[in-house]
Amino acid sequence: MNNDPRISAATKQRVQELAQQMNYQPNHLAAGLRKGKSKLLGVIVPFIDGRFFAAVIKGIELAASQAGFNIIICQSNEEVGHERQNIETLLSAQVEGVLVSLSRTTHDFAHFEKVQQRGIPLVFFDRILLGTEVNAVLLDDYAGGFLSTEHLIEQGCRRIGHFAGPQHLGIYKNRRQGYLDALQKHGLPALDNLIVYCNTMTVDTGRQAMQQLLRLPERPDAVFSSSDAAVAGALQVVEEHGLQVPEDVALTGFSNEMFTSLTKPMLTSVDQRCEQMGEAAVQLFLQLRQEKKGSATQHHVVLEPELRVRASSLRRG
Amino acid sequence: MNNDPRISAATKQRVQELAQQMNYQPNHLAAGLRKGKSKLLGVIVPFIDGRFFAAVIKGIELAASQAGFNIIICQSNEEVGHERQNIETLLSAQVEGVLVSLSRTTHDFAHFEKVQQRGIPLVFFDRILLGTEVNAVLLDDYAGGFLSTEHLIEQGCRRIGHFAGPQHLGIYKNRRQGYLDALQKHGLPALDNLIVYCNTMTVDTGRQAMQQLLRLPERPDAVFSSSDAAVAGALQVVEEHGLQVPEDVALTGFSNEMFTSLTKPMLTSVDQRCEQMGEAAVQLFLQLRQEKKGSATQHHVVLEPELRVRASSLRRG
DNA sequence: GTGAAAGCGCTAACAT
DNA sequence: ATGTTAGCGCTTTCAC
Numbered sequence: 001m002n003n004d005p006r007i008s009a010a011t012k013q014r015v016q017e018l019a020q021q022m023n024y025q026p027n028h029l030a031a032g033l034r035k036g037k038s039k040l041l042g043v044i045v046p047f048i049d050g051r052f053f054a055a056v057i058k059g060i061e062l063a064a065s066q067a068g069f070n071i072i073i074c075q076s077n078e079e080v081g082h083e084r085q086n087i088e089t090l091l092s093a094q095v096e097g098v099l100v101s102l103s104r105t106t107h108d109f110a111h112f113e114k115v116q117q118r119g120i121p122l123v124f125f126d127r128i129l130l131g132t133e134v135n136a137v138l139l140d141d142y143a144g145g146f147l148s149t150e151h152l153i154e155q156g157c158r159r160i161g162h163f164a165g166p167q168h169l170g171i172y173k174n175r176r177q178g179y180l181d182a183l184q185k186h187g188l189p190a191l192d193n194l195i196v197y198c199n200t201m202t203v204d205t206g207r208q209a210m211q212q213l214l215r216l217p218e219r220p221d222a223v224f225s226s227s228d229a230a231v232a233g234a235l236q237v238v239e240e241h242g243l244q245v246p247e248d249v250a251l252t253g254f255s256n257e258m259f260t261s262l263t264k265p266m267l268t269s270v271d272q273r274c275e276q277m278g279e280a281a282v283q284l285f286l287q288l289r290q291e292k293k294g295s296a297t298q299h300h301v302v303l304e305p306e307l308r309v310r311a312s313s314l315r316r317g
Numbered sequence: 318m319n320n321d322p323r324i325s326a327a328t329k330q331r332v333q334e335l336a337q338q339m340n341y342q343p344n345h346l347a348a349g350l351r352k353g354k355s356k357l358l359g360v361i362v363p364f365i366d367g368r369f370f371a372a373v374i375k376g377i378e379l380a381a382s383q384a385g386f387n388i389i390i391c392q393s394n395e396e397v398g399h400e401r402q403n404i405e406t407l408l409s410a411q412v413e414g415v416l417v418s419l420s421r422t423t424h425d426f427a428h429f430e431k432v433q434q435r436g437i438p439l440v441f442f443d444r445i446l447l448g449t450e451v452n453a454v455l456l457d458d459y460a461g462g463f464l465s466t467e468h469l470i471e472q473g474c475r476r477i478g479h480f481a482g483p484q485h486l487g488i489y490k491n492r493r494q495g496y497l498d499a500l501q502k503h504g505l506p507a508l509d510n511l512i513v514y515c516n517t518m519t520v521d522t523g524r525q526a527m528q529q530l531l532r533l534p535e536r537p538d539a540v541f542s543s544s545d546a547a548v549a550g551a552l553q554v555v556e557e558h559g560l561q562v563p564e565d566v567a568l569t570g571f572s573n574e575m576f577t578s579l580t581k582p583m584l585t586s587v588d589q590r591c592e593q594m595g596e597a598a599v600q601l602f603l604q605l606r607q608e609k610k611g612s613a614t615q616h617h618v619v620l621e622p623e624l625r626v627r628a629s630s631l632r633r634g
Numbered sequence: 635g636t637g638a639a640a641g642c643g644c645t646a647a648c649a650t
Numbered sequence: 651a652t653g654t655t656a657g658c659g660c661t662t663t664c665a666c
């Protein structure tokens with residue numbers, strides 16, 4: 001009889017002692033079975049290493065444990081198949097909610113409908129399928145792209161290149177759109193050959209992309225990259241060509257990775273507020289759990305990014 | 318009746334179909350309750366962001382899911398108090414095993430005895446309390462320190478400094494001992510003022526430590542740092558003093574962080590085989606679960622580190 | 635105030 | 651070859 005206000009303090013005392021003696025340990029699973037609750041929260045990420053998702057998970061774990069939830073983490077390894085299996089795993093673990101960041105290869109929504117059918121709150125974060133109506137916590141990637149590009153324009157850059165990621169993912173599409181709109185706002189032309197589409201955003205693809213841009217008859221005087229790793233590669237290539245950063249080519253990246261302060265010059269980047277994203281996702285889950293009836297409403301939480309200006313883009317001052 | 322070999326295929330078929338129709342979902346928790354199993358594996362790490370633990374967890378998740386286990390992750394945030402609470406959480410989640418990397422502030426073993434008393438396999442990884450007999454997966458940090466230092470000696474360095482971490486943690490103590498023994502093997506004196514003890518291993522403490530070493534009447538011609546972040550700070554300071562890396566001061570770090578390939582010059586470092594460590598920890602857990610009776614035996618799995626030589630320590634060739 | 639009983643969804647052992 | 655039953659450890663309800 002758990003903490004019943006009717007019970008006398010004396011009896012409680014006696015029970016407590018006995019329990020201690022017998023080394024008793026409550027079984028939450030059994031409790032959960034009875035109440036139909038598990039206090040388990042499922043999380044699916046494409047991968048867990050890498051700063052972004054690790055930091056988001058840190059935020060999730062923090063907020064979840066405050067609300068008395070434990071988290072179960074699964075990785076999709078960027079494969080839809082895995083993702084589908086993760087869903088099964090989580091459902092049979094009786095999670096009370098699912099937080100997902102989509103794999104790169106996910107193009108349809110079918111496996112998530114099962115979750116919704118069972119009335120389990122489903123919250124997406126960061127990566128979301130375009131054209132679906134879901135509850136989600138997102139970074140305003142558009143603003144990130146816009147801010148970054150406008151900053152470069154303010155620094156006097158006029159031929160600004162862009163490393164774009166896979167366009168079926170909203171995040172990359174929005175970063176690119178922010179870039180385009182900033183150019184337009186300032187009356188600069190958007191030139192197709194200044195945009196390089198990369199499948200993966202690694203140091204190596206950044207190197208290749210930069211080489212491609214430097215081969216142009218008129219080379220760019222700046223690059224806004226959708227990823228920090230790629231811009232780090234670009235930095236290497238620029239210097240290998242005997243050019244200076246930021247004087248000849250100014251650079252900005254995305255994610256505010258730890259290493260952006262370790263390169264020379266340090267890299268300007270967009271901070272994604274990873275931990276807040278994790279916390280916000282949990283908050284949204286808790287909120288959905290309360291409502292539960294009016295599932296018609298669709299919630300979007302949008303976090304504002306912050307431009308961290310460092311030497312790689314600073315031409316004046 | 319689950320996959321009973323006695324049942325006819327036809328009936329199975331019929332049941333399957335009906336189940337599908339009713340949208341049936343097995344409840345693992347209930348099954349677990351009955352069988353006294355939860356297929357849950359608890360993991361406690363000091364923190365989850367940062368490459369090392371993220372990568373180990375990746376390894377754990379991989380191996381665990383192959384064995385049909387889900388993992389529950391908790392963070393101690395480097396505080397014993399949290400760690401104690403994490404243990405409670407995991408026990409009441411009915412985990413079948415616990416994998417732990419100790420918090421920096423853990424000095425006693427009491428809260429783990431509870432786990433052992435309940436007969437739940439307990440595996441430590443990377444961070445272990447000195448002087449305790451436990452099952453553990455460890456990196457041979459001693460070998461890492463030795464290899465690193467000997468490499469610097471082979472490069473012609475004679476006054477080799479060391480950034481040492483908190484010595485109550487075996488990992489840092491062993492790295493330092495490897496350093497000392499390598500010096501001795503090659504007939505070099507171990508000078509107290511060349512060892513800087515750092516509480517935390519950050520870029521900033523690395524900067525301070527390097528400043529301290531450069532203030533010495535005879536400055537070192539190399540530094541072996543117990544951390545990559547600290548050696549990145551050291552690199553900055555060396556160059557700020559107008560000295561060259563590796564010509565004037567050669568540098569090596571520890572962890573083989575991603576950014577070691579992004580600095581200029583690139584940083585030599587010791588690879589910790591993070592993912593293997595995670596996998597090995599799960600293997601050890603599975604093994605312990607089989608034995609269960611002869612819990613007297615104590616297992617240690619030791620992984621060998623690998624020196625990744627890069628420009629920051631290469632004086633010849 | 636306190637104890638007894640029913641049942642959450644499943645599996646194991648037993649009876650048909 | 652199939653149906654039935656008794657719990658796993660807890661909470662909730664209801665009777666004492």
